[in-house]
Amino acid sequence: MKGSVVLIIKPRTIPDELILLRLIRARNKVSEKTENQIVSLEKGYDGEKMFDQRMINLSLDCLIINDLLFETSNTHYQIDSLLITQPKIHIFEVKNYEGDYVLDGDSMRILSSGKEIKNPLLQLNRSVSLFRQFLQQQRLNFSVEGHLVFIHPEFYLYNAPPELPIIFPTQLDRFLKQLNTQSSKLIGKHQGLANKLLASHIKDSPYSLLPEYSYDEMEKGILCGRCGEGFMLSVDHLHYLTCEKCNFAENKETAILRSIEEFSLLFPNKRITTNAIYDWCKVINSKKTIRKLLQTNFKHVRFGNSSYFE
Ligand SMILES: [Zn+2]
Structure with a gap:
C-alpha cells in the first residue's frame, strides 16, 4: 500500500x-x-x-x-x-x-x-x-x-x-x-x-528480581564496553584503556563515564563523588581526571561540608 x-x-x-x-x-x-x-x-x-x-x-x-x-x-x-x-x-x-x-x-x-x-x-x-x-x-x-x-x-x-x-x-x-x-x-x-x-x-x-549483591563484595574496575565481561587495563601515559579479555581499546573518558552509569544503576542510593568513582574504577590513578570528568558531565551539588554529583 x-x-x-x-x-x-x-x-x-x-x-x-x-x-x-x-x-x-x-x-x-x-x-x-x-x-x-x-x-x-x-x-x-x-x-x-x-x-x-x-x-x-x-x-x-x-x-x-x-x-x-x-x-x-x-x-x-x-x-x-x-x-x-x-x-x-x-x-x-x-x-x-x-x-x-x-x-x-x-x-x-x-x-x-x-x-x-x-x-x-x-x-x-x-x-x-x-x-x-x-x-x-x-x-x-x-x-x-x-x-x-x-x-x-x-x-x-x-x-x-x-x-x-x-x-x-x-x-x-x-x-x-x-x-x-x-x-x-x-x-x-x-x-x-x-x-x-x-x-x-x-x-x-x-x-x-535480582540476587543480593553488595558494593564491598563486588570486584572493582572498569568493565569492557564491548564484551562486558573483561576488565579494562590502564597504562598511565596512554589516553585509552584495553580489555584484558577481548583487547578492545577505548578512550579513558568514555570508559569512565560508562562505569559511572553502571555504578548508579547498581547502587541508585549511593552518591556519585570523586572518591566513590575513584574507588569503583580502580584503574584510574588520577583523581583529578575523575573530578574533571564529573564536573563537565554532571551537576555539582554542595551538601554541608561535602559535595556530590548527579
Ligand atoms: Zn572486552
Missing part, C-alpha cells in the same frame, strides 16, 4: 533486569539460578528482536508499542508487543522456545524431559482479558485480539488444535501479509489511545 506508515511509538530496549544481571555477574560469582535467569532473559529478548524485525515489514498504517507493563484490577501484566490498526488492536506474546513441546489440556511440557512449563496461552488469555477491562474502564471502544507467537524456526508443538490463537514460525509471514491486505487509516482516536497506553505504562523496578 502506498504511503502507509508503520510508526514505532515505543522501541524495544534491553530489559533493565538483564543489564543489571550481566553487570552483577561480571563482578561477582552468581548462582546457577541467576545464570539460568540471564540465559532465559537473553533468549527471550533475542526472540522479541526477531519478531520486531518481521513487524517493520508491515505495510499498513499502524502504531507499534513494545514492552508494556500495566496494572488493571490490582493485577500486573506485560505485553511484549502491541499493534494498533484501524480495525483492531493486536496483542502479541512472543516466545523463543526451541525444540519439541507437547500441549496437554491446560498444560504444556517439553517433550524430551517431560518438564512442565508455564503455559504461555494462559498468560496471553490473562493479558487480553485484563487489557479489555482496562479499555472498558477508560471507556475506550476497540476490539482486541491476542496472539501467541512462536518465533524460533525449530519450534514444534504437538497436539495443538487449529483454533488456538497461536502463530507458528511458518505462519508468521502469511499472518503479516493478511494484515497488509486490510485497509487501515489511523485517525486521532488511535493516536489518543497510544498516548493513553504510554501514560499508563508502569516503569518496572527490576531490583526485586
Whole structure:
C-alpha cells in the first residue's frame, strides 16, 4: 500500500533486569539460578528482536508499542508487543522456545524431559482479558485480539488444535501479509489511545528480581564496553584503556563515564563523588581526571561540608 506508515511509538530496549544481571555477574560469582535467569532473559529478548524485525515489514498504517507493563484490577501484566490498526488492536506474546513441546489440556511440557512449563496461552488469555477491562474502564471502544507467537524456526508443538490463537514460525509471514491486505487509516482516536497506553505504562523496578549483591563484595574496575565481561587495563601515559579479555581499546573518558552509569544503576542510593568513582574504577590513578570528568558531565551539588554529583 502506498504511503502507509508503520510508526514505532515505543522501541524495544534491553530489559533493565538483564543489564543489571550481566553487570552483577561480571563482578561477582552468581548462582546457577541467576545464570539460568540471564540465559532465559537473553533468549527471550533475542526472540522479541526477531519478531520486531518481521513487524517493520508491515505495510499498513499502524502504531507499534513494545514492552508494556500495566496494572488493571490490582493485577500486573506485560505485553511484549502491541499493534494498533484501524480495525483492531493486536496483542502479541512472543516466545523463543526451541525444540519439541507437547500441549496437554491446560498444560504444556517439553517433550524430551517431560518438564512442565508455564503455559504461555494462559498468560496471553490473562493479558487480553485484563487489557479489555482496562479499555472498558477508560471507556475506550476497540476490539482486541491476542496472539501467541512462536518465533524460533525449530519450534514444534504437538497436539495443538487449529483454533488456538497461536502463530507458528511458518505462519508468521502469511499472518503479516493478511494484515497488509486490510485497509487501515489511523485517525486521532488511535493516536489518543497510544498516548493513553504510554501514560499508563508502569516503569518496572527490576531490583526485586535480582540476587543480593553488595558494593564491598563486588570486584572493582572498569568493565569492557564491548564484551562486558573483561576488565579494562590502564597504562598511565596512554589516553585509552584495553580489555584484558577481548583487547578492545577505548578512550579513558568514555570508559569512565560508562562505569559511572553502571555504578548508579547498581547502587541508585549511593552518591556519585570523586572518591566513590575513584574507588569503583580502580584503574584510574588520577583523581583529578575523575573530578574533571564529573564536573563537565554532571551537576555539582554542595551538601554541608561535602559535595556530590548527579
Ligand atoms: Zn572486552
